Amino acid sequence: MQYYNSKDWLKPLFQFHKADTFRKLLPMLILLALYTGGVAWLEMHYLKLANQAYVKNIPIMHQLLGFAISMLLVFRTNSAYDRWWEGRKLWGSLVNNCRNLAIKLDSMLPADDFDNRNYCRKMLGLFPKELQLHLQKDSTRYALDETEHPELAAFDRNKHMPLQFSLALQKRIQQLYQQQRITGEQLITINAELQSLMVVCGACERIKNTPIPYSYSSFIKKFIAVYVATLPLGFAFTLGWIAIPVVVFIFYVLASLELIAEEIEDPFGTDTNDLPMDKMADNIRNNVYDVISLPSSK
Numbered sequence: 001m002q003y004y005n006s007k008d009w010l011k012p013l014f015q016f017h018k019a020d021t022f023r024k025l026l027p028m029l030i031l032l033a034l035y036t037g038g039v040a041w042l043e044m045h046y047l048k049l050a051n052q053a054y055v056k057n058i059p060i061m062h063q064l065l066g067f068a069i070s071m072l073l074v075f076r077t078n079s080a081y082d083r084w085w086e087g088r089k090l091w092g093s094l095v096n097n098c099r100n101l102a103i104k105l106d107s108m109l110p111a112d113d114f115d116n117r118n119y120c121r122k123m124l125g126l127f128p129k130e131l132q133l134h135l136q137k138d139s140t141r142y143a144l145d146e147t148e149h150p151e152l153a154a155f156d157r158n159k160h161m162p163l164q165f166s167l168a169l170q171k172r173i174q175q176l177y178q179q180q181r182i183t184g185e186q187l188i189t190i191n192a193e194l195q196s197l198m199v200v201c202g203a204c205e206r207i208k209n210t211p212i213p214y215s216y217s218s219f220i221k222k223f224i225a226v227y228v229a230t231l232p233l234g235f236a237f238t239l240g241w242i243a244i245p246v247v248v249f250i251f252y253v254l255a256s257l258e259l260i261a262e263e264i265e266d267p268f269g270t271d272t273n274d275l276p277m278d279k280m281a282d283n284i285r286n287n288v289y290d291v292i293s294l295p296s297s298k
């Protein structure tokens with residue numbers, strides 16, 4: 001994701017990054033400019049319409065429909081941004097919960113318990129990455145050290161990997177309690193962070209698997225197409241050749257809002273404006289590995 005300084009106006013105006021809507025809309029903008037120019041030539045030079053022509057009143061329709069299309073686009077972008085922001089808050093809570101759980105595990109586990117420390121730091125540190133790959137439906141997985149922990153070989157790569165990671169970590173914590181390496185009070189203390197792993201996973205899956213209804217998005221696209229296609233009929237008569245940049249700019253604004261909404265409504269994808277889950281997962285893993293230390297002798 002690319003960020004600009006809020007006080008910097010010139011750089012965003014003259015620099016186009018790969019997610020800029022202008023690149024995506026450029027072919028449509030060129031076709032629309034040609035279409036507007038053709039309509040202007042047809043009305044002014046071929047048909048030679050008079051000032052009393054009915055097409056002169058077409059902009060009245062655009063004024064009436066402009067409010068409706070603006071309200072639809074506002075609702076569309078707000079709905080998409082709410083999904084993006086909710087996804088960001090979920091990953092923010094995952095960062096905090098993983099850090100808190102790592103701090104508690106490091107303080108509870110014996111300093112010389114290499115096996116349990118190494119197992120917990122690995123399961124907890126790799127959980128965010130597995131969640132990212134699960135949400136992106138990526139078959140690429142981390143290569144786990146199955147020689148050091150043979151029980152990891154039982155993981156089924158075709159099943160829900162975050163669930164298996166959380167289950168394995170929960171079982172190890174219960175085993176530590178049964179072995180009296182941690183007390184019942186300590187188990188209750190870390191239970192909230194353990195449960196939060198799958199709570200975040202389930203909330204992310206809800207956003208991922210519940211897209212905005214297609215009929216709603218399709219209607220907005222059709223509305224914009226018809227609205228813009230009728231603009232040259234009235235504007236070319238009143239503005240002449242100036243109607244070409246005016247119509248192109250109006251389409252650029254309306255279509256860009258729809259494209260931005262489409263991109264951010266799924267915050268767990270791989271687009272430029274989606275959540276930087278890869279960076280956040282790496283930061284969580286590094287934080288967990290730094291907190292849960294291993295015995296120096298090993």
